[in-house]
Amino acid sequence: MPNPPRRTKTPHAAVEAIEPTAPIREPRGARRKRETRMRLMEAALKLMADKGMEGVAINEITEAADVGFGSFYNHFESKEAIHLALLDWVFEEFADTLDRITAELTDPAEVISVSIRHALMRARREPVWGHFLIREGLSARGLSRGLGPRLLRDIQKGIGAGRFAADDPLMSVVTIGGAVLTSIAVELRDGASSTPLTDMLKAFGYAEDQFAERAAAAMLRTLGLSRAEAVEIANRLLPVDERAIESE
Template sequence: MGVTWAIIYGERMTKTDDRRSRRREQTRARLIDAARTLMAERGFNEVGIAEITEAADLGTGTFYNYFSSREQMQAAVAEDSVEKVGDILDREVSSLEDPAEAFAGSLRHLVRHALSDRVWGGFLVQMGAAHPALVRILGPRARRDLLRGLESGRFTIDDLDLATTCTFGSLIASIQLAMDSEPREDRDQIFARAMLRMVGVPAGEAAEVAARPLPEIDLT
């Protein structure tokens, strides 16, 4: 009997908790969406807390129920934006039959998106430099693509974790370099070639794979 009650009580608690946590999740998402839109218009550091809550149609005080500081909110917006792009790439690019093309395609899209949407590019660089959140979010995806290439015999990789970490270290550094340099159409391809070679695809083949037409997807 005690056990049954515990289960029923537990279930009721869970439902109430679920509803409450769903509502919290929705309010948090509204704040993040509003912040992202304002940041995209004016820049990462140019948006005040009062503006965000107003755009989300919430009281200013609400903000601190969800974020302890402006910095924490900025980190949440960056993580959310990178996560969304990761999800789209998962659906649209990672399923390509050739693992080399899947790996290269995701990297090319990341470079292109970072360079066409500078606020998003800034999210990526900031996350990469400041804390391991980037590797936490995109790392497992890259690792899975690399493993597929390894198992199919297409890639030569000595250590999957090292290959994953080198990919992201290179990605962040390349985006920073590209942002500070003259625009160039083929940055995504040049980067993808270097990464394909890094995982053991011969140079000629890497150039061919990196030049294949990209699956067209909308990352905005």
């Protein structure tokens, strides 16, 4: 009589692969705390972008966030603490985004160009973010965190590779950083339709759909690139931020 077929044991790992585990649900209390903190951050960002940290009171933040005044201290020790959290959120998050989307680029000039164009395009899409960047971009923390050190790093790479003719990395950072903030201010001019600024911009051929590319080309020229090469690099196809697409 033939032996019965042997039964094989299914490895534990295989069972786990076959039977998907239910996603771990965030506890309701933790979710509410996270959402409340985010509402406070978003309200503070809008207020401080408009009036600066000194011009904003804690009760204004809690009212704008629709959060009880006492709840503020469950998340932040002071107004200064939420301001520091905003600086890290705005500068570090954007700097990390730039690092991610330029990771495959090998030309320091293109890295600088892409970073400038993304900064101007984001400011156009998110005016509150842009106004906060203008207000805080030249602060000590703004220069020492996130964007400042990365701009210095990228300029030093270009100088080291012989790509840039600039011989003073620090002053190049000051020049490029100041030009980016000024360009954002031009993009975000509010209620300026009848001001001398708008008339001047029209006289110089300002066009919103090409402004970011013109700005990037001009800044590349300050680093020593020829006009033709700077314009060509500034008009290359922008790399896509895959993570941003996935989150939509």
